[in-house]
Amino acid sequence: MKKVRIGAAQGFYGDTIDAAVATAEYGDVQYLCFDALAELTMAILVKDKRKNENAGFTKDIPQQMKALLPYVKEKGIKLLTNGGGINPVGAQQEILRVARDSGISGLKVAVVTGDNILDRIPEFLDKGYPLNHLETGNPIDTIKEKLEFANAYIGAEPIVKALEAGADIVVTGRTTDTAQFLAPLIYEYGWSQNDWDKLASGVFMGHLLECSAQSTGGNFSGNWWEIEGFDRMGYPIAEVSENGEFIISKVEDRGGLVTVDTVKEQMLYEIHDPSAYITPDVIVDLTNVTLKNVGDNQVKVTGVNGKPRTDSLKVVMGYENGYAGQVIVGFSWPDAMLKAKKVDEIIRSQVERMGLNYQEIRTDFMGYNALSGPLAHDNRSELNEVFLRMIVRAETKQEAAKFSRLFPPIALNGPPSMSGFTGNAAPRSLIGMWSTLIPREEVEYLVKVEVVEV
Numbered sequence: 001m002k003k004v005r006i007g008a009a010q011g012f013y014g015d016t017i018d019a020a021v022a023t024a025e026y027g028d029v030q031y032l033c034f035d036a037l038a039e040l041t042m043a044i045l046v047k048d049k050r051k052n053e054n055a056g057f058t059k060d061i062p063q064q065m066k067a068l069l070p071y072v073k074e075k076g077i078k079l080l081t082n083g084g085g086i087n088p089v090g091a092q093q094e095i096l097r098v099a100r101d102s103g104i105s106g107l108k109v110a111v112v113t114g115d116n117i118l119d120r121i122p123e124f125l126d127k128g129y130p131l132n133h134l135e136t137g138n139p140i141d142t143i144k145e146k147l148e149f150a151n152a153y154i155g156a157e158p159i160v161k162a163l164e165a166g167a168d169i170v171v172t173g174r175t176t177d178t179a180q181f182l183a184p185l186i187y188e189y190g191w192s193q194n195d196w197d198k199l200a201s202g203v204f205m206g207h208l209l210e211c212s213a214q215s216t217g218g219n220f221s222g223n224w225w226e227i228e229g230f231d232r233m234g235y236p237i238a239e240v241s242e243n244g245e246f247i248i249s250k251v252e253d254r255g256g257l258v259t260v261d262t263v264k265e266q267m268l269y270e271i272h273d274p275s276a277y278i279t280p281d282v283i284v285d286l287t288n289v290t291l292k293n294v295g296d297n298q299v300k301v302t303g304v305n306g307k308p309r310t311d312s313l314k315v316v317m318g319y320e321n322g323y324a325g326q327v328i329v330g331f332s333w334p335d336a337m338l339k340a341k342k343v344d345e346i347i348r349s350q351v352e353r354m355g356l357n358y359q360e361i362r363t364d365f366m367g368y369n370a371l372s373g374p375l376a377h378d379n380r381s382e383l384n385e386v387f388l389r390m391i392v393r394a395e396t397k398q399e400a401a402k403f404s405r406l407f408p409p410i411a412l413n414g415p416p417s418m419s420g421f422t423g424n425a426a427p428r429s430l431i432g433m434w435s436t437l438i439p440r441e442e443v444e445y446l447v448k449v450e451v452v453e454v
Contacts, residue, residue, distance in 0.1 A: 002242060004188045006181055006205070008235040009068075010034035010081070011212030013041045013058045017067050019213070019235040019254065024071040026251045027237050030188075032068065033180040034081035035210040036060075042174070043318050043431035045085040046149045056087030057094065057171075065098040065169075072168050073104050079169045080159060080180040086149055088113055088173045092452065095169055099454040107454045110162035112172040114447030117315065117438070118150040124438060134314070134435040143434060146319040152443045153314045155280030156202075159183035161449045174316070176279050181206025181238075189242045199282040200306025201244030204289070207277075208248060208266050208301070209236045215248055215266040216256035216297075222265075229255015248299045258297040267291070276307070280314075280440070283307040312437040313444075321432030322359060322393050325400035327407050327423035328366070330387045331415065339415035340365055340388040346414060347390060350406050357399060358392040365389075387420065393430060400427035 007029040009020035013036050020032055036058045049056035061083050071077050084091040092111035099107055117124075121144060124131060131140040151174035160183045162170040172179075182202040185191060191198045208215045213233040220227065234254025240246040248263055250256055267286065271277055277284040285305040294300045331339040344363050351358065366387035369376035394400040404423035411418045 002188075004031070004185060004240045005029040005237060006031045006033060006184055006209065006240065007237045008033065008209035008212065009079070010036055010064070010083075011210060011214070011235075012036065012038065013044070013083070014060060015212055017060070017064050019233060020064070021067050022232075022251050022254050023235060023237060024068055024075070024077055026253065029077060029237060031078050031080060031184045033184075033206070033209065034064070034079070034083055035177045035180065036081060036083035037085060037174060037177075039316055039318075039433050042085060042149060042151065042316065043433075045087075046318060046431065047429070049086050054087070054090055057085045057091035058083035061091055061094055061171075062098050065095050066102065069099055069102055069104050069107070072107060078163070078167070078184070080183060081170070082172045082175045082180060084111065084171045084173045086116070086151075086173070088171050091171045095171060096452060096454055105454050107168045108166050108451050109454065110165060110167035110170045110449055110451040112154075112158040112162060112170065112175070112447065112449055114158075114443065115151045115154050115173040115175070116149070117152055117443060118147060121147065121150060124442065127442075129438060129442075131315075131436045131438070134437060140434070140436070143319040143432065146321075148318045148320060148431060150315060150317040152438060153280055153316070154443065154447060155179050156183040156186055157281075157444075158447050158449050160186045162451065163187040165449065165451045167451055176281075177210045178203045178206030178279060179281065181209055182281060185240055196282055196306030196308060197304065198244040198306070200284040201246065201301075201304040202240070203277075203279050203282055203284050204286065204301070204304045205238045205240060205246050207271075208263060209238055211266060211269065213256055214269065215263050216250045216258050217262050218256065220257075220262050220265060222261050227255070227257045231255065244304065245300065245302050247294065248301065249297055252297065256297075258299055260291045260293055260299055263291055263299045263301070278310060280309060282309050311440060313440045315436050315438050317434040317436070318431040319434060321430040322395050323397045323400035323427040324391055324393055324430050325403035325427045326389065326391045326425070327404050328387055328389045328420070329407060329410075329418050329423075330385055330420035332385045332417045332419070333383065336383045336386040336417075337365065337368060339417065340386045342415050343388055343410055343418070344390065346410060347406055351403075356402060358394050358403070360393040362391045363388070394427070397427050397429075
């Protein structure tokens with residue numbers, strides 16, 4: 001019986017390539033899929049493109065291709081990545097360059113475009129689409145002149161077309177996290193657009209693979225100290241049957257652990273509604289999913305259900321949102337927390353007295369509540385040390401830069417033991433995020449696939 005084996009290659013921009021190389025070498029996979037994008041990543045890439053018009057894709061693509069193109073050539077493994085980011089065509093050209101420089105020819109590299117809709121925002125508004133903020137309902141008029149990027153989340157269909165055209169490598173822009181993983185199954189098994197349960201199972205498989213080692217023991221909140229091999233974690237592999245059922249495993253000689261519990265944590269990760277996980281390809285219902293240990297480091301997944309996809313696509317936009325100025329200072333026992341809180345009070349008083357115009361001021365007490373927030377315990381007096389972190393958002397870079405200058409005098413003029421001052425970094429520009437919906441037909445008819453052979 002035919003099986004399709006898909007390996008996870010990347011969970012975020014900047015991830016290690018070592019696990020993907022191990023999977024290519026020992027995992028007996030036909031596909032390696034990369035999920036490189038997040039809203040934060042898009043903001044990073046648009047800043048890159050400001051400095052260099054040819055940039056805008058993830059900078060680790062050359063390293064990834066140098067490591068994996070030999071396996072593409074020798075074993076026929078296909079690579080699918082959304083690392084094209086803001087500039088997928090540039091990413092395609094970079095992949096072609098790496099292949100040529102490596103002496104590798106005969107490979108087909110496809111690029112998917114059409115998710116970038118920044119230039120079409122006036123057109124959509126003229127057509128009567130309000131593009132209001134998805135959560136707040138705020139009108140886009142407040143930020144439309146400040147937009148830096150606008151990309152629609154597209155699904156697996158154009159990637160399938162690229163595979164049908166013979167592509168060995170497919171690079172896209174803002175496809176969903178799961179589209180790269182679903183596309184090989186549609187291509188290999190010929191699933192139709194109405195095979196909702198199968199499509200949903202493919203999306204769920206992608207969800208379990210998209211976050212590096214989070215299905216194989218990484219970031220695990222159970223008995224994580226019993227997991228071996230954190231220094232060389234194996235990334236998940238899915239072996240998928242034509243009916244959509246699949247088994248999660250990993251390369252055996254790599255670190256990590258695959259159990260019902262490790263898979264279950266990733267199952268619930270970023271899922272707001274388990275009965276309706278919405279993607280461009282299908283709405284996924286996880287309420288009847290069954291996870292079963294079927295061997296060492298093997299978990300079988302069944303019971304995924306699907307519902308018809310929506311008529312709209314989500315659009316994520318980024319806009320200029322001022323500048324951030326940040327300072328971190330430390331205080332030691334005794335009364336570390338009281339000292340940090342007093343300095344917070346002093347700085348806020350000075351900001352008000354001097355009339356500094358900050359849209360936001362945020363305070364965290366690192367060592368107490370920077371990670372735990374309101375769940376932090378009340379035993380503040382026993383803390384060995386606390387670092388006060390204060391961040392402001394200003395309209396201009398000059399206003400943000402003034403913030404750090406308030407702190408040095410406090411080393412001698414304020415509570416004792418202030419040290420570890422870090423506040424000399426230049427203010428950084430901020431990108432605000434704006435999510436909205438657009439009818440899918442307004443986007444999908446302009447999505448294109450182009451294939452170039454090395």
